[in-house]
Amino acid sequence: MSSDILQADLRARLGTLELELSLKAGNGTTAIVGPSGAGKTSLLRIIAGLYRQAEGRISFGDDVFHDSAAGIFLKPEKRRIGYVFQEPRLFPHMSVARNLDYGARRRGAPPSGARDEIINLLGLENLLERLPHKLSGGEAQRVAMGRALLSSPRLLLMDEPMANLDLRRRREIMPFLEMLHPRLSLPILYVSHNLDEVIRLADKVLVIERGRVFATGGTAQVLNRPDVQQLLAGAVGMDAGMDTDLGTILDASISAHEPEKMITRVSLGDGLVLRVPLRHEPTGTALRLRLHPRDIAIATQSPHGLSIRNSLPGRVNRINVAPGGQRDVSIRLDGGGNIEITARITQGAVDDLQLVRGLEVWALVKSVALASD
Ligand code: ADP
Numbered sequence: 297m298s299s300d301i302l303q304a305d306l307r308a309r310l311g312t313l314e315l316e317l318s319l320k321a322g323n324g325t326t327a328i329v330g331p332s333g334a335g336k337t338s339l340l341r342i343i344a345g346l347y348r349q350a351e352g353r354i355s356f357g358d359d360v361f362h363d364s365a366a367g368i369f370l371k372p373e374k375r376r377i378g379y380v381f382q383e384p385r386l387f388p389h390m391s392v393a394r395n396l397d398y399g400a401r402r403r404g405a406p407p408s409g410a411r412d413e414i415i416n417l418l419g420l421e422n423l424l425e426r427l428p429h430k431l432s433g434g435e436a437q438r439v440a441m442g443r444a445l446l447s448s449p450r451l452l453l454m455d456e457p458m459a460n461l462d463l464r465r466r467r468e469i470m471p472f473l474e475m476l477h478p479r480l481s482l483p484i485l486y487v488s489h490n491l492d493e494v495i496r497l498a499d500k501v502l503v504i505e506r507g508r509v510f511a512t513g514g515t516a517q518v519l520n521r522p523d524v525q526q527l528l529a530g531a532v533g534m535d536a537g538m539d540t541d542l543g544t545i546l547d548a549s550i551s552a553h554e555p556e557k558m559i560t561r562v563s564l565g566d567g568l569v570l571r572v573p574l575r576h577e578p579t580g581t582a583l584r585l586r587l588h589p590r591d592i593a594i595a596t597q598s599p600h601g602l603s604i605r606n607s608l609p610g611r612v613n614r615i616n617v618a619p620g621g622q623r624d625v626s627i628r629l630d631g632g633g634n635i636e637i638t639a640r641i642t643q644g645a646v647d648d649l650q651l652v653r654g655l656e657v658w659a660l661v662k663s664v665a666l667a668s669d
Contacts, residue, residue, distance in 0.1 A: 303355050306350050325499050391424065395439055418439075459489065470496065548584070550579050610656075624639070
């Protein structure tokens with residue numbers, strides 16, 4: 297499929313909000329996050345051509361969607377965009393199969409193998425003859441996703457597709473999306489209030505605040521930034537999932553299995569290795585890990601004779617006040633990768649260990665959560 301780049305530089309006045317931002321997205325999932333009213337949905341609508349009054353330029357590959365200076369505005373249906381909304385918006389009188397084929401009929405059928413693959417990936421085989429009112433919320437939303445994909449889009453826009461689903465249904469859909477996203481070689485813009493979803497699905501994150509870009513970059517890089525964590529923690533309508541603390545997000549890959557010890561070694565790069573309970577994925581598989589600050593302890597000497605198996609050398613980089621008067625100590629790990637992990641400890645512990653910026657320490661990782669668990 298395509299490897300075209302979406303590029304947007306736009307301005308729009310939306311009531312009292314001045315939207316002014318630039319965005320570049322290639323293949324893969326870019327999550328768009330930020331407080332309610334920041335302009336996330338408006339951004340998708342402008343890209344889709346559903347809001348005409350914006351100024352600026354939006355292009356996708358060689359196609360110009362919108363160029364206000366040149367008077368160019370490509371109609372929404374000519375942009376070949378798949379759009380998935382919070383609610384499924386299925387045609388109530390049509391079966392699942394006919395709903396799925398609706399977009400394909402309008403735009404020319406996708407190759408038949410692709411239709412079967414999407415039906416299979418979204419687990420829709422047994423639902424094809426049903427009418428929408430016989431579907432659960434999660435099933436209906438999977439059909440909506442399938443319908444968008446079967447219209448052969450070059451770009452997929454998803455606006456909080458799971459916001460109206462309860463936790464159980466979200467859990468039911470997540471594995472489908474996790475499988476689907478890497479298989480689609482097209483750019484996906486995914487608006488979400490749920491950081492668990494973002495951590496599991498996104499390759500990149502764009503944080504928007506009051507119509508402007510607050511931060512953009514790789515998922516771990518952006519979500520580990522203290523200012524981003526602070527913005528999102530205080531944001532109206534943000535939902536961190538089950539956790540109030542985002543913790544440290546690390547991109548890792550499986551380097552070896554040791555079944556006799558029931559562990560899997562995962563590499564963080566720079567020769568840094570963590571041991572996690574035995575995994576079933578093959579070596580080389582990418583994993584996103586989440587380290588909770590409360591699960592990290594600090595030692596000022598190389599630890600021996602400890603039950604904690606994972607200790608990572610580094611240096612104290614920052615000490616911040618955390619909620620409840622605790623201290624968040626950021627440790628920059630040795631190696632050139634600028635990996636930082638945060639430990640939450642008491643002020644008493646900071647004093648006892650005489651922690652100061654630059655001090656050599658070991659981060660003792662008591663437990664590692666995998667983003668997909
Ligand atoms: P988000 O998706 O980040 O919650 P929205 O894009 O929905 O934010 O809305 C951003 C702001 O723009 C809101 O204050 C909303 O009321 C306003 N807005 C959105 N669309 C329009 C419009 N067509 N006309 C005027 N104001 C709008």
